[in-house]
Amino acid sequence: MATTLQITPRLWQLKLGVVNSFLLETEDGLFLIDTGYPNSADKLFAAVRETGHDPAHIRHLLLTHCHIDHAGSAAEVHRRTGARTYAHTLDATLISQGIGERPNTAVAPGLIPALVYKFFIKNGGTSYEPLPIDQTLHHGELLPLAGGIEIIHTPGHSAGHIALLLRQEGVLVAADLCSHVLGLGYSTVNEDIAVARQSILRAADYPFEQAVFGHGNPLLKQANQQLRTKFSGTQA
Ligand SMILES: [Zn+2]
Ligand SMILES: [Zn+2]
Secondary structure, three states: OOOEEEEEOOEEEEEEOOEEEEEEEEOOEEEEEOOOOOOOHHHHHHHHHHOOOOHHHEEEEEOOOOOHHHHOOHHHHHHHHOOEEEEEHHHHHHHOOOEOOOOOOEEOOOHHHHHHHHHHHHHHOOEOOOOOOOEEEOOOOEEOOOOOEEEEEOOOOOOOOEEEEEOOOOEEEEEOOOEEEOEEEOOOEEOOHHHHHHHHHHHOOOOOOEEEEOOEOOEOOOHHHHHHHHHHOOOO
């Protein structure tokens, strides 16, 4: 099974088991978004090579939020690459302590979230090797790379969760804003699912054609409209 999926000429999804990372080509080297669970660095670097790139060229490492399935291998990736590290200011505090979950995190309603939690999340632990964050991010900030990477603060799943609008690619890196495993749905766990819903609807107001997720498959067409349609009717 291929472990990579090219989304646009400059963006790849790297599949690390149940979670995805993303690789963006920029004028200042490679920009890596999320790192998978602890001990994923070898798999991640193999996936980067599969895209035709050299992992040594990873210059930027952004974490969309503090959870262990996204930040678990961040310290190891940083050790191997020396990349500049980024996260939203609220989750940067936890990542720099290796804390992967806030106490108020709860499983979403429904059978599938209950099963996913039981088999994939519950026993995985929540602490990982801490990583100091070089640059803390805020809502509305624009990173001047690859035609502009706009930071959209999207709390609910995690207080410091961010989605990224890749302006030139017309892609939203939604991360765990919601998931797209068996259709669009809420992320399996959330700190506040009502706030998550508001974040999804706010993000859907941005201009993008495609969206990619931390869990599941990309939405390839009219993604913002699909998010709006799916979540505007559902009460969390
Ligand atoms: Zn998460
Ligand atoms: Zn996740």
